[in-house]
Amino acid sequence: MKSITSGNWDAASTWSCNCVPTKNDNVIIKTGHSVKTTNGYLCRNLEVEKGGSVEILGTFLAEASAPISPNLYLGQPTKPNDTTDLLMVKPQFVLSYNNTKRHANWVSWELSTSWLGTSDRQNDFRPDSTLKQGWYRVVTSDYTNSGFDRGHLCPSADRTKSEEDNSATFLMTNIAPQAPVLNREPWAYLEEYCRNVVKTGYRAVIIAGMDGSGGAGTNGSMQRINGKINVPSKLYKIVVFYPEQGSITTSSTVIAANFPNTNEANQDVSWLKYVTTIKDIESSVTGVDFLSSLPMPLQTVLKNKKFDVANAGFDVEATVRTYNGKPLLVGPRGGCYYINSNGNKTYVDRSFCGN
Known part of the structure; x- marks a missing residue:
């Protein structure tokens, strides 16, 4: 989407879509337009054309600014x-x-x-x-x-x-x-x-x-x-x-x-x-x-x-090191183990997995 006038980022009237950009949008600030916002993560990509500008969190960006990625x-x-x-x-x-x-x-x-x-x-x-x-x-x-x-x-x-x-x-x-x-x-x-x-x-x-x-x-x-x-x-x-x-x-x-x-x-x-x-x-x-x-x-x-890997809230095993030639893992609830030759978990002392 593109700016159609100077104004506030959060004003729909500033934009060609008559809507406020989301973090998934690609946005262009057109020549001669100045847009101001107090928000942080604005959009997926931001291009500022020559003669345009955008002020983000008090930081002024003008033409030739690196794109916000x-x-x-x-x-x-x-x-x-x-x-x-x-x-x-x-x-x-x-x-x-x-x-x-x-x-x-x-x-x-x-x-x-x-x-x-x-x-x-x-x-x-x-x-x-x-x-x-x-x-x-x-x-x-x-x-x-x-x-x-x-x-x-x-x-x-x-x-x-x-x-x-x-x-x-x-x-x-x-x-x-x-x-x-x-x-x-x-x-x-x-x-x-x-x-x-x-x-x-x-x-x-x-x-x-x-x-x-x-x-x-x-x-x-x-x-x-x-x-x-x-x-x-x-x-x-x-x-x-x-x-x-x-x-x-x-x-x-x-x-x-x-x-x-x-x-x-x-x-x-x-x-x-x-x-x-x-x-x-x-x-x-x-x-x-x-x-x-x-x-x-x-x-x-x-x-x-x-x-804290045991309280991170992710249902994911974490490989943290090698142990006797095998990957040592921490489970979602904090158990420390490796997979033995039978394909089963063999638990070891938690200290082997680190803090």
């Missing part, structure tokens, strides 16, 4: 600048790129069943040609023999609706140096849990990011790969779930986890061990403000929530 439902955690925080908006995710560190500061994306399908993993790691001219474009061979995985931030398995969507996750701007044990076990198990929850009637908005310098992979500790790519000391993930036909409220389930980027710290360890709060991650990562698009009272509640 469902992948940025939680807002931008950082303020863009020229070299260390370049905002890159893609159909599949939104990221903040750091040309000094040569990896993203964070990547934000929406996860819902509309993004999930049957497309195969494309595995086409490649430089991102949309980086600024003159900036170094990381290539897949930069990681070869480094001892670190080419770790996805927005996972390949979160974008399987089409080959194009899956391929986008292999852009090197969506990749960071991850200790192999972290990437293949706790980090991967948390990714899988999010997808399994979404398949039961939920949406999620996810932010994955990193901080610091100095991790430890297969070849030991390292600050930078070949003097080019910063190796983060921590990688974090923030997830907010809400009903597929609903919105984010104080009842929404939140997962915040902050992982050390080393093999040793993640060997035979449950991802639940690293669960914390959004507030704690904000305190440890310089210059971030999460959930900035949400009303302040709602932000306060969500930032102080700490995830």
